[in-house]
Amino acid sequence: MTRKRVGVLISGRGSNLQALLDAAAQPDCPFEIVLVLSNTAKVQGLERASAVGVATAVVDHRTFPDREAFEKAMTEALEAAQVELVCQAGFMRVVTPWFVTHWHDRLLNIHPSLLPAFPGLDTHGRALAAGVKLHGCSVHLVRETVDQGPILGQAAVPVLPDDDPESLAARVLEAEHRLYPTCLALYATGRIEVSGETARVESACGPGRLLINPTPEASGA
Numbered sequence: 001m002t003r004k005r006v007g008v009l010i011s012g013r014g015s016n017l018q019a020l021l022d023a024a025a026q027p028d029c030p031f032e033i034v035l036v037l038s039n040t041a042k043v044q045g046l047e048r049a050s051a052v053g054v055a056t057a058v059v060d061h062r063t064f065p066d067r068e069a070f071e072k073a074m075t076e077a078l079e080a081a082q083v084e085l086v087c088q089a090g091f092m093r094v095v096t097p098w099f100v101t102h103w104h105d106r107l108l109n110i111h112p113s114l115l116p117a118f119p120g121l122d123t124h125g126r127a128l129a130a131g132v133k134l135h136g137c138s139v140h141l142v143r144e145t146v147d148q149g150p151i152l153g154q155a156a157v158p159v160l161p162d163d164d165p166e167s168l169a170a171r172v173l174e175a176e177h178r179l180y181p182t183c184l185a186l187y188a189t190g191r192i193e194v195s196g197e198t199a200r201v202e203s204a205c206g207p208g209r210l211l212i213n214p215t216p217e218a219s220g221a
């Protein structure tokens with residue numbers, strides 16, 4: 001089996017990166033992480049990569065005259081490592097149409113909400129303020145509009161009455177760690193078919209799987 005060569009873009013903690021590294025360590029995993037690239041030096045994610053012998057690079061956006069020059073330097077590093085798919089994992093830079101076009105259908109992102117709800121920042125605070133009862137995360141292909149693009153997979157978690165943004169974020173993060181490696185493995189093996197702005201997932205779960213909060217049992221009915 002040839003494994004898809006994946007580059008991961010990070011800006012910080014790298015817990016999603018860790019989930020991808022852990023998955024890639026399994027012998028039957030269809031992808032390998034060949035480069036971890038951060039736009040900030042000395043972040044925990046870089047240490048996580050080094051700890052398992054994965055190559056790292058820092059491309060500091062502040063040292064470039066504009067976004068495109070920064071992205072061209074990132075692309076150079078990714079292509080030098082023969083990267084086939086790029087995963088944004090807590091990468092906190094908005095990318096330009098140039099980068100999106102260059103990596104068209106080869107650039108994935110994880111976002112901490114059930115898109116198209118709550119694109120942008122502070123998703124957990126906004127979900128609580130909106131009073132939603134299910135929240136979660138999405139893995140999608142990156143398009144020009146921020147947090148928009150064909151959705152490859154989503155995971156939902158309940159919002160509980162005493163949640164604050166931190167407790168909700170922690171519950172969503174656990175779901176992220178399961179969702180991202182799953183979607184990447186499916187995508188890397190051609191089991192997600194992208195047609196325009198939607199994606200069809202071959203192994204999506206069938207009927208009879210109901211995610212409901214509150215549960216019918218809670219009503220006593």
Ligand code: GAR
Nearest residue numbers: 012013014015016089090110111112
């Ligand atoms: C994750 O929750 C990820 O979904 C989010 O940042 C966190 C990074 O955590 N990404 C975004 O908000 C992108 N707009 P991690 O560094 O531990 O993976």
